[in-house]
Amino acid sequence: MARVAGIKDVARQAGVSVGTVSNVINRPEAVLPETRARVLAVIEELGYVRSESARQLRAGRSRIMALLVLDMGNPFFVDVARGAERAARAAGLGVMVCNSGQSPAEEAEYLGLFAEQRVCGVLVTPADATGRNLEAFSRHHIPFVLVDRVPSSPGHCAVSVDDVRGGSLAVSHLLSAGHRSVAYVSGLGDLHQIRDRREGALSALDRAGLGPEALVEIPSDRLDVAAGRDAGARLLGLVPRPTAVFCANDLLALGVLQSLYAAGVRVPQDIAIVGYDDIEFAAAAAVPLTSVRQPAVVMGRMAAELLLQEADDEDGTHEHRSVVLQPELVVRASSTTPH
Amino acid sequence: MARVAGIKDVARQAGVSVGTVSNVINRPEAVLPETRARVLAVIEELGYVRSESARQLRAGRSRIMALLVLDMGNPFFVDVARGAERAARAAGLGVMVCNSGQSPAEEAEYLGLFAEQRVCGVLVTPADATGRNLEAFSRHHIPFVLVDRVPSSPGHCAVSVDDVRGGSLAVSHLLSAGHRSVAYVSGLGDLHQIRDRREGALSALDRAGLGPEALVEIPSDRLDVAAGRDAGARLLGLVPRPTAVFCANDLLALGVLQSLYAAGVRVPQDIAIVGYDDIEFAAAAAVPLTSVRQPAVVMGRMAAELLLQEADDEDGTHEHRSVVLQPELVVRASSTTPH
DNA sequence: CACCGGTGGTGAATCGATTCAAGCCCGGGT
DNA sequence: ACCCGGGCTTGAATCGATTCACCACCGGTG
Numbered sequence: 001m002a003r004v005a006g007i008k009d010v011a012r013q014a015g016v017s018v019g020t021v022s023n024v025i026n027r028p029e030a031v032l033p034e035t036r037a038r039v040l041a042v043i044e045e046l047g048y049v050r051s052e053s054a055r056q057l058r059a060g061r062s063r064i065m066a067l068l069v070l071d072m073g074n075p076f077f078v079d080v081a082r083g084a085e086r087a088a089r090a091a092g093l094g095v096m097v098c099n100s101g102q103s104p105a106e107e108a109e110y111l112g113l114f115a116e117q118r119v120c121g122v123l124v125t126p127a128d129a130t131g132r133n134l135e136a137f138s139r140h141h142i143p144f145v146l147v148d149r150v151p152s153s154p155g156h157c158a159v160s161v162d163d164v165r166g167g168s169l170a171v172s173h174l175l176s177a178g179h180r181s182v183a184y185v186s187g188l189g190d191l192h193q194i195r196d197r198r199e200g201a202l203s204a205l206d207r208a209g210l211g212p213e214a215l216v217e218i219p220s221d222r223l224d225v226a227a228g229r230d231a232g233a234r235l236l237g238l239v240p241r242p243t244a245v246f247c248a249n250d251l252l253a254l255g256v257l258q259s260l261y262a263a264g265v266r267v268p269q270d271i272a273i274v275g276y277d278d279i280e281f282a283a284a285a286a287v288p289l290t291s292v293r294q295p296a297v298v299m300g301r302m303a304a305e306l307l308l309q310e311a312d313d314e315d316g317t318h319e320h321r322s323v324v325l326q327p328e329l330v331v332r333a334s335s336t337t338p339h
Numbered sequence: 340m341a342r343v344a345g346i347k348d349v350a351r352q353a354g355v356s357v358g359t360v361s362n363v364i365n366r367p368e369a370v371l372p373e374t375r376a377r378v379l380a381v382i383e384e385l386g387y388v389r390s391e392s393a394r395q396l397r398a399g400r401s402r403i404m405a406l407l408v409l410d411m412g413n414p415f416f417v418d419v420a421r422g423a424e425r426a427a428r429a430a431g432l433g434v435m436v437c438n439s440g441q442s443p444a445e446e447a448e449y450l451g452l453f454a455e456q457r458v459c460g461v462l463v464t465p466a467d468a469t470g471r472n473l474e475a476f477s478r479h480h481i482p483f484v485l486v487d488r489v490p491s492s493p494g495h496c497a498v499s500v501d502d503v504r505g506g507s508l509a510v511s512h513l514l515s516a517g518h519r520s521v522a523y524v525s526g527l528g529d530l531h532q533i534r535d536r537r538e539g540a541l542s543a544l545d546r547a548g549l550g551p552e553a554l555v556e557i558p559s560d561r562l563d564v565a566a567g568r569d570a571g572a573r574l575l576g577l578v579p580r581p582t583a584v585f586c587a588n589d590l591l592a593l594g595v596l597q598s599l600y601a602a603g604v605r606v607p608q609d610i611a612i613v614g615y616d617d618i619e620f621a622a623a624a625a626v627p628l629t630s631v632r633q634p635a636v637v638m639g640r641m642a643a644e645l646l647l648q649e650a651d652d653e654d655g656t657h658e659h660r661s662v663v664l665q666p667e668l669v670v671r672a673s674s675t676t677p678h
Numbered sequence: 679c680a681c682c683g684g685t686g687g688t689g690a691a692t693c694g695a696t697t698c699a700a701g702c703c704c705g706g707g708t
Numbered sequence: 709a710c711c712c713g714g715g716c717t718t719g720a721a722t723c724g725a726t727t728c729a730c731c732a733c734c735g736g737t738g
Contacts, residue, residue, distance in 0.1 A: 053395035054724035116391040393694035
């Protein structure tokens with residue numbers, strides 16, 4: 001007994017040709033109702049399921065869209081994925097979600113996998129600031145859209161949030177509360193978002209008449225809660241100690257908050273904190289976290305839609321677009337002096 | 340110019356047959372070094388990438404493992420995914436992660452997709468308590484492993500955590516702190532985990548000489564932070580008001596905590612809270628959360644390994660196994676009276 | 679009656695990689 | 709001189725669905 005029924009089995013059993021079975025599935029209106037009913041009955045009986053690989057082979061590409069993010073442990077990216085998945089499924093596509101873990105090597109590996117899979121497109125938040133991975137990937141002629149990143153070259157679409165403005169919003173807010181020295185807890189400098197947020201922070205300082213030395217850098221190699229705890233410990237050791245911290249994302253901010261809390265440092269009285277992303281857990285933190293909100297779901301959705309447009313474009317008339325969304329400051333207890 | 344180079348193009352360019360090219364890729368040692376070098380050079384030159392769909396078609400199944408969870412917004416499942424992905428990639432497989440959102444209909448749709456994709460196996464946390472979806476799925480002869488669920492029928496492997504014991508741990512802890520009435524915030528009753536945790540809670544009450552009426556049910560249709568906030572509001576309206584809450588997961592607990600906090604109810608003095616899962620954010624909450632820790636990463640890894648064993652099993656000698664892991668209570672401030 | 683258009687159905691070619699029986703070449707054994 | 713075996717390569721068959729040129733049939737028309 002054949003392990004799994006194929007289209008030929010259905011055709012034989014129903015007394016029609018394979019072409020007709022294919023038509024029943026893909027263009028039902030082109031088949032006489034009674035023939036169609038007979039074929040459908042056999043399909044049901046045999047439990048026939050068409051093989052994606054066979055149709056992919058024929059079509060030349062798969063009906064799967066890849067999403068490569070830095071870290072699914074970050075709820076921000078979960079929201080991006082949600083938005084992308086919704087848009088993709090509306091178009092009948094599946095989404096394959098992968099983590100590069102900020103490692104260019106893993107990113108390269110996954111891009112290779114995507115090329116083998118002949119995915120119909122890739123949504124990617126690059127881990128490799130040099131752009132070499134994507135440069136190499138482009139020879140496969142698979143469309144890709146940058147997520148949360150401005151395009152460095154015009155060869156593709158991108159959806160980003162204005163990170164310079166986000167950094168500026170955060171630091172302006174702290175300055176207007178009277179702080180004159182701000183720590184910046186960030187990842188190592190090769191991520192564009194991190195650099196842009198710093199640039200925004202510096203420009204806010206500049207507008208307030210302060211020089212770059214007013215921004216105290218506390219770099220961290222990862223962007224998660226544990227790294228935030230480390231950063232918090234280092235912050236406590238600084239002399240003089242800044243009175244405010246701006247964190248490159250909420251996970252870091254939660255970690256910093258935890259270690260300050262454990263050391264008996266009061267937030268916001270002793271040190272004010274502002275995070276970035278406004279993940280759901282920011283509001284639920286020990287001290288509700290002031291944060292720069294990013295429209296993550298919208299970003300995922302728009303990225304997927306841009307990708308679909310590019311992928312559907314037969315006649316080469318596609319014009320690459322770069323969408324920039326605006327962030328928004330959400331003020332909570334972690335940065336406002338209780339009155 | 341052909342849009343993308345195939346094995347035939349490589350063969351022609353290198354002056355060998357397609358079979359040889361295939362050998363260079365899959366059994367390099369069976370090819371003369373100089374031939375191999377020549378072929379590899381052409382592969383590099385043309386940017387050839389083998390087509391996964393073609394090899395899948397031949398092999399009959401793909402090298403992708405599916406993971407279907409209730410909700411990736413829950414960090415618990417992110418950890419499960421991490422564990423599974425690590426094990427899968429070690430075996431050279433990709434993982435496709437999907438959310439059923441606790442909807443049996445979406446679950447069915449995804450299972451259908453997996454069958455079309457001929458995935459090599461499925462890891463699933465069922466959303467459909469009736470088991471009908473998986474029952475229907477089993478006709479495709481694709482192995483699957485239940486995650487976070489005990490097997491109802493012996494036709495498959497499973498990895499679960501002892502939820503009865505988890506519920507018992509949580510409620511015993513509350514009872515030993517002097518509470519005599521405990522609210523149980525849970526999802527609607529069709530999830531097995533939810534039922535088992537309740538059963539454990541009831542058994543703990545029973546051991547303390549209390550009847551089931553001491554457990555006040557606050558059902559909720561979803562299992563996220565927002566649903567927790569709703570549940571918190573309902574909890575506040577209860578007369579008499581329980582002095583302790585056990586939540587079926589940490590997201591609910593965080594939501595409950597938020598709404599109690601907003602209403603000025605002190606935790607743990609007025610109401611004690613115990614959550615479930617011990618996600619990373621539990622420790623970072625407004626009041627650090629007591630929680631029942633589940634070995635999520637281990638569960639994902641073991642599930643993937645069981646699946647690989649079953650999938651690799653040619654000769655039908657595979658024996659289905661059901662692994663049960665033990666949970667652990669992590670006591671924090673949300674349930675301990677400050678002295 | 680010959681011709682025409684339209685409808686419903688056929689079956690072979692095709693996609694790209696794998697696999698395997700068969701062939702070739704060369705050195706060594708008899 | 710002949711045969712054997714092993715190393716290396718070939719080329720055709722195969723997987724399953726799609727696609728398309730082609731055919732059979734039927735009612736209507738000139």
